[in-house]
Amino acid sequence: MSDDLEKKDADRLDELKAELSGHFGRFTRWRALCVERDVTNVEGQIRLAQEVLAAPSTGTNAEWLTHLLRLKGGKSFDVDEMLAGDGPAARKDET
């Protein structure tokens, strides 16, 4: 990739990060998605930022906190299965 294109992508990513930061919770959601999907290149990060900005959001503390917990490595579980059994059950899509 040429230097010009790399610079253009880097600038675009900076714009998207600024836009993400303008909506409470979305920057953390983006960071968590990048970690979960192991996306480290600029093109992938741009794609995920656009995905997060297009997705519906409540902009609440609960939503932000969920993504923060995941960013810190927390694993989700199924609440109903936990109450039906002896303890927290990892969600099927995460086992």
Add this chain to the structure above:
Amino acid sequence: MAILTFHEWTALHEAARRSFSRTLAKFDSTPARKPVAILTAWRGELTDASGRPHAEAVRRKLNDQANRRLTAEVRRRGLSIVPVVGAGQEEGEDGVLTANREESFLVQPVGEMPEKEFLAHIKYLLHNPTGEPGRGPYPHTQWGGVVKLPSQPRAFVVHQQGDPTGPEDYHVGDHLGATARPRKAEPYYTQLRYGPRASDSMIDDLDRPDDLGTIKGLPGRRFTLGDGS
């Protein structure tokens, strides 16, 4: 033995229910007697009919109205309600912190209530906090809320995963931790609206003069749920 009037007894009971130590005990890892949840009808992103975000003043007014309807819904279900403020501090690009504060409620059963029944109420209230008629979507539908159950050592966020169609979609949990302690520098906390002013160690630079505080206009005591580390 002093005999209290009903009014005095009620005032003492309310004060005890709202005390800091008693509030922390609700989230303790040792088996608590009753389940407890932290809920709100507030939304950070609230759009008009055309999908555009409301102006800040309108958003706050609509959120306040929604919370009043949530209060009525909670009481109609035989649950008690204590006002608190939920706060989060998101770290953005270059470490810049953005604070978000929501008028929220601690909710518990008034009498005995099985955990599953309590959780069913909470799921319904998260999906339709203002008791709107019809099947939705509803303007104040929530992402999730915090729950601590007597049978579980850890509090958790119970939530949906986007575009919920009913209370049954609120089945995903993420653990918060088994301790409730006075807030130090943690980026999320719950602030009491009754009782003494918060100690300086609970407060930080993101507090603004117009922030919601106690009923007396002071920053209330704050606690954080976590893993104790």
